Amino acid sequence: MPDESVRAPFWFRAVTGPGAHVSGVRAALAAGGLDPRPWEPGVPGPGVLLYTSLDGEARAALREVRHGGRVLALCLAREGVRTAEAWALLRSGAQDVMAWGEGRDADVAAVLSRMVRWRRVEELMDSSAVRDNLVGGSTVWRSVLEDVVETAYFTDNPVLLTGETGTGKELAARLVNALDQRSDRTPLVLVDCTTITPTLAGSEFFGHEKGSFTGALSARDGAFALADQGTLFLDEVGELPPDLQAELLRVIQEGAYKRVGGNTWRSTRFRLVCATNQDLEECIRQGRFRGDLFYRIAASRFHLPPLRERPDDVLPLADHFLEQLIPGHPRPHFDPAVRDMLVGLRYPGNVRELRQLVARIAARHAGSGAITAGAVPPSERPRQDPDPVDRSLTAPLRLAAVQGVTLAEVTEAARNEMIALVIADETERGRPGRLRRAADRLGVSVRTLQMWQRSHSAQAAGGTGAPEA
Numbered sequence: 001m002p003d004e005s006v007r008a009p010f011w012f013r014a015v016t017g018p019g020a021h022v023s024g025v026r027a028a029l030a031a032g033g034l035d036p037r038p039w040e041p042g043v044p045g046p047g048v049l050l051y052t053s054l055d056g057e058a059r060a061a062l063r064e065v066r067h068g069g070r071v072l073a074l075c076l077a078r079e080g081v082r083t084a085e086a087w088a089l090l091r092s093g094a095q096d097v098m099a100w101g102e103g104r105d106a107d108v109a110a111v112l113s114r115m116v117r118w119r120r121v122e123e124l125m126d127s128s129a130v131r132d133n134l135v136g137g138s139t140v141w142r143s144v145l146e147d148v149v150e151t152a153y154f155t156d157n158p159v160l161l162t163g164e165t166g167t168g169k170e171l172a173a174r175l176v177n178a179l180d181q182r183s184d185r186t187p188l189v190l191v192d193c194t195t196i197t198p199t200l201a202g203s204e205f206f207g208h209e210k211g212s213f214t215g216a217l218s219a220r221d222g223a224f225a226l227a228d229q230g231t232l233f234l235d236e237v238g239e240l241p242p243d244l245q246a247e248l249l250r251v252i253q254e255g256a257y258k259r260v261g262g263n264t265w266r267s268t269r270f271r272l273v274c275a276t277n278q279d280l281e282e283c284i285r286q287g288r289f290r291g292d293l294f295y296r297i298a299a300s301r302f303h304l305p306p307l308r309e310r311p312d313d314v315l316p317l318a319d320h321f322l323e324q325l326i327p328g329h330p331r332p333h334f335d336p337a338v339r340d341m342l343v344g345l346r347y348p349g350n351v352r353e354l355r356q357l358v359a360r361i362a363a364r365h366a367g368s369g370a371i372t373a374g375a376v377p378p379s380e381r382p383r384q385d386p387d388p389v390d391r392s393l394t395a396p397l398r399l400a401a402v403q404g405v406t407l408a409e410v411t412e413a414a415r416n417e418m419i420a421l422v423i424a425d426e427t428e429r430g431r432p433g434r435l436r437r438a439a440d441r442l443g444v445s446v447r448t449l450q451m452w453q454r455s456h457s458a459q460a461a462g463g464t465g466a467p468e469a
């Protein structure tokens with residue numbers, strides 16, 4: 001576990017009104033073992049954003065600082081953090097929110113433990129165990145990966161990884177094992193539940209004694225023994241037959257099992273990591289998966305997003321696979337036509353499909369220069385030139401459709417975005433009558449914009465904001 005006595009560096013930024021005791025907070029944190037440094041653009045690491053009210057300035061500051069790592073929003077307001085405000089801050093990218101209160105030792109300790117832990121998560125994200133194996137810098141991917149890393153390292157919780165095929169569940173399971181502080185680098189024991197046959201299932205998990213069935217020529221350990229003190233990874237756990245679900249539950253609860261044909265109880269302690277691309281809660285409703293087992297295996301649940309929801313990861317992944325396939329210098333690279341094509345695809349098979357496509361392209365490439373359009377197999381080439389307007393809207397709309405966002409919600413979001421954009425644009429020009437001009441551009445009345453502003457400033461301020469004239 002991390003040593004909290006080491007002075008923990010972190011950035012510190014205050015967006016507080018006049019009269020706030022910012023220097024007092026900074027001094028208390030420094031006295032408590034923290035090393036606050038002023039926030040600057042690009043500065044890495046976790047940090048603290050000190051605020052008194054969640055106004056436009058605080059929101060803008062949060063948007064800036066969250067790129068520098070995890071943000072603890074620390075509230076100086078006398079009345080503490082309001083419930084709606086806490087959720088709004090998390091939605092806007094803060095990792096956590098807490099009230100400073102009077103700066104008691106407990107407040108300082110709470111900040112310290114978060115900074116120490118988050119810094120360790122960042123170090124782990126930067127370690128070769130993560131960087132060399134799990135590629136992707138999109139916000140959605142990084143955030144789920146950070147959570148996996150944090151759980152793997154700081155807890156021994158069972159982990160359930162969900163996600164479509166090819167999204168990296170097995171890689172993530174291997175990472176959990178690699179980062180687990182208990183397991184002495186024991187290899188991960190993998191059981192693919194889709195390949196378990198009813199006759200051999202017992203032996204596969206429990207092992208067997210010599211002569212316990214025809215063909216059992218010698219005693220053999222099963223997965224429960226092999227995973228002792230390490231990690232047992234059950235891939236496609238939704239496929240586990242019902243009787244094995246019951247037995248697995250018993251082994252998890254009691255930490256003991258008997259080999260097939262044996263009478264001796266043997267103990268085992270492993271971390272369980274399960275993966276599935278099924279909706280297990282739906283399987284429970286249909287009576288195909290035990291609810292009690294689900295709650296045991298799903299103490300920490302992570303959903304790995306499909307590749308189409310993180311288009312920013314396509315090129316880094318493609319470059320990563322290319323480097324694996326054509327190692328050496330100069331580093332191979334795709335030319336713009338191929339890159340555009342790669343980004344525009346849908347990838348129902350997710351990262352695995354991208355990997356296979358890159359392999360097919362690399363196989364057709366000759367020489368050491370850029371990999372050009374001719375290397376793309378004819379069957380994979382785009383049928384017609386994509387329309388640029390269509391392409392820019394397709395990705396977010398596809399994402400919204402996948403996430404179950406309704407047409408009304410998309411329309412509302414587009415309306416809000418467009419109004420905010422045009423008002424901000426006119427505000428930036430700094431000329432009087434900005435609402436009139438914005439209304440003209442948008443084809444709506446000034447009154448409509450005033451009402452929109454009123455409802456939005458009220459929402460932003462948790463129902464207390466004054467309208468902007």
Ligand SMILES: Nc1ncnc2c1ncn2[C@@H]1O[C@H](COP(=O)(O)OP(=O)(O)OP(=O)(O)O)[C@@H](O)[C@H]1O
Binds near residue numbers: 275352
């Ligand atoms: N983030 C990633 N970085 C690098 N390679 C990745 C990443 N995600 C997936 N891959 C690669 O994609 C392929 C599929 O990954 P993996 O087997 O982990 O997916 P999965 O979700 O377990 O798939 P399935 O459900 O079909 O078993 C592997 O070759 C893996 O190395």
